[in-house]
Amino acid sequence: MESVIRAVAIYVALTILFRITGRRSMSHITTFDFVLLLVVGEATQQALLGEDFSMTNGILVITTLLGLDVTLRWVKARHHQTDRMMEGLPTILVVNGQPLHDRMREARISESEILQSAREIHGVMRLEDIHLAVLEVSGTISIMPHRNA
Amino acid sequence: MASPDLKEASRQVGEDIHFQRRVWRFQRFGWGAMAVLVLLATLGVFGGGPLAKAKSSSADGTIEVEWERIERIGRDSRLRIRTVGPPTAPLTLRLEGGLAEVTLSAIEPQPRGESRAPGRVWLRFDPPAEGHAAEIVLNLRSAKPGIVQGQLALGDAVLPLRLFVLP
Numbered sequence: 486m487e488s489v490i491r492a493v494a495i496y497v498a499l500t501i502l503f504r505i506t507g508r509r510s511m512s513h514i515t516t517f518d519f520v521l522l523l524v525v526g527e528a529t530q531q532a533l534l535g536e537d538f539s540m541t542n543g544i545l546v547i548t549t550l551l552g553l554d555v556t557l558r559w560v561k562a563r564h565h566q567t568d569r570m571m572e573g574l575p576t577i578l579v580v581n582g583q584p585l586h587d588r589m590r591e592a593r594i595s596e597s598e599i600l601q602s603a604r605e606i607h608g609v610m611r612l613e614d615i616h617l618a619v620l621e622v623s624g625t626i627s628i629m630p631h632r633n634a
Numbered sequence: 635m636a637s638p639d640l641k642e643a644s645r646q647v648g649e650d651i652h653f654q655r656r657v658w659r660f661q662r663f664g665w666g667a668m669a670v671l672v673l674l675a676t677l678g679v680f681g682g683g684p685l686a687k688a689k690s691s692s693a694d695g696t697i698e699v700e701w702e703r704i705e706r707i708g709r710d711s712r713l714r715i716r717t718v719g720p721p722t723a724p725l726t727l728r729l730e731g732g733l734a735e736v737t738l739s740a741i742e743p744q745p746r747g748e749s750r751a752p753g754r755v756w757l758r759f760d761p762p763a764e765g766h767a768a769e770i771v772l773n774l775r776s777a778k779p780g781i782v783q784g785q786l787a788l789g790d791a792v793l794p795l796r797l798f799v800l801p
Contacts, residue, residue, distance in 0.1 A: 494801075501664075502668075504661075504664075505660075505661050505664030505665065505667075505668065506661075506664075507661050535707075535708065536708060569650075569653065573654065573657055574648065574649055574650050574653060574654055575647045575648060575649055576649060576651070576654050577640065577643055577644060577647060577649055580637065580639050580640045580643055581637075581639050585640075588651070591655070591658045592658070617643055617647075619647055619649075
């Protein structure tokens with residue numbers, strides 16, 4: 486009982502916290518982001534297991550977490566509104582080489598990050614050569630270069 | 635006003651910028667809430683800070699007690715009991731009600747004797763060197779979240795005590 490409550494509470498808290506911190510946190514993961522995730526995992530582990538390090542407790546907690554994840558995915562697949570709320574929607578950041586500064590500021594994405602994605606995927610060096618840059622739900626930036634770029 | 639190109643791209647990508655702006659507003663509100671949470675934690679609202687500390691004296695003024703009114707499961711909190719002046723009666727500490735259910739993870743000084751009845755614990759201590767006030771320190775550790783209500787008695791002095799245990 487306690488293990489299930491712990492797992493549900495942690496799952497809900499993590500879902501809310503990661504939704505608040507935004508997609509930005511998962512795109513262009515740096516070494517520090519990686520270390521931060523490890524530390525979050527370590528802090529979560531203590532809260533999940535408490536002082537009960539038995540195999541039963543571990544299996545109960547894992548089963549609850551995976552069960553919640555499956556349930557949430559099932560709900561998201563059936564309710565478009567929930568999916569939008571939980572995952573967000575793609576956001577256009579550049580159109581026809583013109584950066585949309587207000588959106589970039591709100592999404593906390595800089596021009597240099599867009600250019601980095603453009604270089605990595607398409608070898609595009611200039612913003613003017615980008616037809617469309619989209620901040621995807623996953624946190625990655627998709628680049629569609631001009632056809633002649 | 636959005637350009638026709640942006641409108642077309644927006645339609646193709648499946649963007650809803652009004653919804654996204656609401657999400658961004660929610661995130662900004664969330665950052666504020668996180669900052670408030672950290673500030674409250676620093677102040678001790680979740681235990682272990684100045685706001686969590688409590689101090690009280692018995693009605694007859696013979697003992698003073700300091701404790702943490704907010705604590706968390708699995709974390710030790712300190713309960714310090716001092717007599718005002720040298721103790722006049724034998725040093726027998728009595729914990730009653732919810733306090734008797736809390737685990738005592740450490741007791742200083744070591745009690746000479748300990749006995750227990752349902753809802754009651756007695757701890758007997760040796761008196762300090764002559765002319766000195768007595769001090770007893772207990773480390774409390776709760777296993778259940780919620781409000782712990784009980785009372786503490788040393789000799790004739792009785793003091794009600796309340797702890798709020800966070801999960």
